Structure formats: structure tokens, C-alpha cells
Amino acid sequence: QVQLVQSGSELKKPGASVKVSCKASGYTFTSHSINWVRQAPGQGLEWMGWISTNTGNPTYAPGFTGRFVFSLDTSVSTAYLQITNLKAEDTAVYYCARDFRINWFDSWGQGTLVTVSS
Amino acid sequence: QSALTQPASVSGSPGQSITISCTGTSSDVGGYNYVSWFQQHPGKAPKLLIYDVSNRPSGVPDRFSGSKSGNTAFLTISGLQAEDEADYHCNSYTNRYSEVFGGGTKLTVL
Numbered sequence: 637q638v639q640l641v642q643s644g645s646e647l648k649k650p651g652a653s654v655k656v657s658c659k660a661s662g663y664t665f666t667s668h669s670i671n672w673v674r675q676a677p678g679q680g681l682e683w684m685g686w687i688s689t690n691t692g693n694p695t696y697a698p699g700f701t702g703r704f705v706f707s708l709d710t711s712v713s714t715a716y717l718q719i720t721n722l723k724a725e726d727t728a729v730y731y732c733a734r735d736f737r738i739n740w741f742d743s744w745g746q747g748t749l750v751t752v753s754s
Numbered sequence: 755q756s757a758l759t760q761p762a763s764v765s766g767s768p769g770q771s772i773t774i775s776c777t778g779t780s781s782d783v784g785g786y787n788y789v790s791w792f793q794q795h796p797g798k799a800p801k802l803l804i805y806d807v808s809n810r811p812s813g814v815p816d817r818f819s820g821s822k823s824g825n826t827a828f829l830t831i832s833g834l835q836a837e838d839e840a841d842y843h844c845n846s847y848t849n850r851y852s853e854v855f856g857g858g859t860k861l862t863v864l
Contacts, residue, residue: 671853673800680757680858681792681800681843697852731799739788739847742811744799 638662640732640745647751648722656748658715658732665713666690669735672706672717675747676728686735687715722752758783758844758856765862771832774859776844777825782854784825788847791820791829794858795840803842804829831861839863 643657658670672684685696687706694706705718715732730748733741759777766772776783776791783789789807792800802811804820807827817835821828827846831838844856 673855681845681855682757683845683853683855685852695851733800739786739790739845739853740802740805741790741792741800741845742802742805744801747799 638734638743640734640743642730642732642745642748645749645751647753649754650722650724650752652722652752653718653720654722654750656717656719656730656732656750658717658745660713660715660734663734666710668737670706670708670715671733671735671741673731673733674728675731676725679728681731684717684730689715719750722750724752726750727752756854758846758854760842760844760856760859762857763860763862765864766831766834767864768834768836770834771830772834772861773831774829774842774844774861776827776829776846776856778827778846778854779825781850782846782848783822783827785849786847787822789820789822789827790845791818791827792843792845793838793840794843800843834863836863 639661641659666689669686671686674682684700687694703720707716732745734743736742791804794800807822808820819830842859
């Protein structure tokens with residue numbers, strides 16, 4: 637069955653970087669794009685953007701340019717989210733989600749909590 | 755892209771029906787039949803309930819239904835059950851080749 641498994645929780649200091657992984661299984665990784673979604677504590681979901689697993693081309697939502705980088709390693713069916721120069725407001729749960737096609741996020745990772753605190 | 759507008763909370767008694775609205779603009783909800791709904795229990799990942807405005811993935815009970823009128827989409831849950839208590843999020847495709855979520859609605863089953 638389709639599964640997305642994310643890396644574990646992270647505790648980082650302001651200014652540091654973090655890299656979250658999202659390992660896919662149960663389907664052909666390059667057939668469906670991966671989206672990234674942020675959920676700050678007690679808040680709603682926020683779409684960060686997506687990466688084509690076919691071309692590797694990333695698209696970032698406004699507000700997620702500059703410090704946020706989406707990447708892939710197709711040899712291990714894994715997508716990555718890297719956040720640099722972490723700020724306290726980056727504290728959130730980050731989810732990866734498979735896009736079966738437009739607006740059809742049919743499978744989600746379990747989420748990765750990133751906490752930024754001095 | 756501004757978030758879609760959802761009520762912060764709704765409530766209903768077991769067996770009743772409730773409807774959650776999701777209001778956008780002609781650039782997102784009103785412009786495409788690409789609206790989806792997700793259910794999220796505390797500490798869990800979102801789960802797809804509805805896609806393409808009104809379609810249910812296999813395994814989702816038919817108590818959950820979706821519709822749209824103009825720039826507003828709706829999720830209706832009939833025959834409320836205790837396990838339906840959760841947060842519900844809408845999502846729409848937009849004219850900027852992107853996606854936008856609503857702020858989320860907390861459903862309380864009384």
C-alpha cells in the first residue's frame with residue numbers, strides 16, 4: 637500500500653538548519669508529485685509548495701521562498717525539505733503529501749515536528 | 755494567496771447533520787471544480803475525505819458529502835457520530851497553479 641514515512645522530530649536553535657525526509661513506498665515514486673504542508677501549533681494547514689518527482693522542479697508558495705528548499709533522491713524514493721536560518725516562527729509540524737493529481741492529496745506522511753528554540 | 759474562509763467551530767448532536775462552509779474567490783473555489791476536504795484528528799495527519807468538490811475516495815462513508823455554489827464549497831456530515839469529532843480543512847486549486855487551504859473548522863459532537 638502507498639506509504640509516506642517522515643523523519644523524526646527535531647529540536648533546533650535559531651539560525652540553524654534542518655532537513656526533513658519523506659520516504660515513499662508502495663508506488664512508482666516518479667509518477668506523482670510531492671507537496672509540503674506546514675501546520676503551526678493550534679493553526680490550520682498551510683501549503684508550502686510542491687516538487688515534481690519526474691523533473692525535480694520545485695514550486696514554492698509565497699512566503700516559502702529563500703529559506704525553504706525542496707529536493708529529491710529518486711534512487712531511494714525520498715523527498716526532502718530543508719529549512720535554513722531557522723526562526724522561532726518556523727516551529728510547526730511539517731507534512732509531505734502525495735499529489736495523485738491536481739488537488740488530490742491522497743496519502744500523507746505522519747508529520748515531523750520541528751521546534752526552534754534557544 | 756489568502757486562506758479560504760471556514761467557520762472556526764461547528765457542533766452537532768449524534769445523529770444530526772452539520773454543514774461546514776469554505777469560502778474563496780473566483781480565482782480558486784469558484785473557478786475550478788478542484789476542492790477537497792480533509793479530516794484531522796488530534797496529533798494525526800490529515801485524511802482525504804472529498805476530492806473534486808463531491809467525490810469520495812474508497813473507504814470514506816457516504817455520510818460525508820461535498821458540494822459547491824459559486825465561490826463557496828460545503829462539506830456535509832449526516833448521521834453524526836462521536837468519532838466524527840475532529841478538525842476539518844478545505845483546500846482548493848488556484849489560478850496561480852497553486853493550492854490554498856482554509857483555516858480549519860473544529861467539529862464538536864455534543
